[in-house]
Amino acid sequence: MSRIDVCVAACADLFLGAGEILASPMGLIPQLGAKLARLTSEPDLLMSDGEAYLLGEYGIEGWLPYRKVFDVVAHGRRHVVMGANQLDRFGNQNISCIGDHDKPTRQLLGFRGAPGNTVNHRTSYWVPKHSKRVFVPKVDVISGVGHDRGFHNVHRIVTDLCVLDFATPDHSMRLVSTHPGVTVEEVLDNTGFPLHTDDAGTTREPTPQELELIDKLDPDHARN
């Protein structure tokens, strides 16, 4: 078992209790997590192929071109796992640009769907490299909306080191668990703001059955 398999299982656990909603995982690890959840705890999840189809157990089960994705976003039966170039302690996220918006030092993707996602439905984040570059005291441009700005459905953040959530009185970020072999200090050293760490546990390891499924889902080990 490798660290990345722990991350996949942690991404699968993002969808616990989700039921019959659209899972929209961005990036390989969240995608493997959502597929693993569908094969284990959440068989009713819907998933798109990243183009225009819903792919079920037996192939295409629905049509979901981009304009219908916006319908689902507004309807709210969706849990997106987005990436983040920057995140602050209330879960505000930046994927737009670094620096001054009028003349950025680095142009990124743009707001994309982050503002709409975060005010309409549950949102989680996947951060492949937990660092102070990502976890900053203040994001340069608020794309995804955090807990201090009137919206309260930023669920969890899974990183290569740990799992984080916002289950604190003021909805600031809390360390839920460190992955096996990672210390709390290591997480704090790579985070640009204070974290609640009192109840931090250890992220669960995937079961043998889950490991087998992950290998089937990613036989070429693209995840490593």
Place this chain on the structure above:
Amino acid sequence: MTVRDKRMSAAEVAAELSDGMTVGIGGWGSRRKPMALVRAILDSPARDLTIVSYGGPDVGLLCAAGKVRRLVFGFVSLDSIAYDPWFQRVRQQGGIEVSEYDEGMLYSGLLAASHRLPFLPIRAGLGSDVMRVNPDLLTVRSPYDDEELVAMPALTLDVALVHLNRADRHGNGQYLGPDPYFDDLFCLAAKRRFLSCERIVDTAELDGPPQSLLTNRMMVDGVVETPNGAHFTSCVPDYGRDEKFQRHYAKSAADEELWPSFVDQFLSRGETGYQLAVQGMS
């Protein structure tokens, strides 16, 4: 009397543009972009354009040629390559003005323009820096329950450019891939609408499911046959994205010393020269 024949050339479409116009470009990212029409604009004198786009290399090429005064966008991406280097460069130089929105807000703005409404309400944008970086953007209160919503203004276009798989000479257009994107809305939101397509066929030959007929002729003012005209973006099922070429574009666009030879090789001898150079590369 017969139904109007709207066939024209890409150069004739480009000649319809005048300085300062607002031009909407269909497709999505690096998918089914009217690239032959974009290339024709590169060769035209039009400048200071406001471009509205679910942005891909259309935006990059227009930025490279200095055609863009303002970009109205939600993202610019080459899909398999995250960022367009030319768009990044002009942004980082402060070279263009932008109206950056959530991508769903772009949909609302096009729909509002299509319906001749001044705005449509949407939740997207609330609480985010969409409101800060667009100081003209206002909210409204629902007259029914007082909920605050963003009033996304209509994105009314002077010109729309879209690319489909098939069309007849009258402007009845057909997409054969899985996603219509927002091409019909771009047409409805615009005063002048130009459709390029892989192949112009007789109306009777527009076979396939009738719901694949995305534009009807009252939504289109001109039809241009541009085989491989979405290259290097995808135009499935006619062809997928030319990933190798896109990598070459991105590499050239990221390096100011390489870019002149890209222009020389591909963008200096018209569409015929472009397509020949692309063939020569593969």
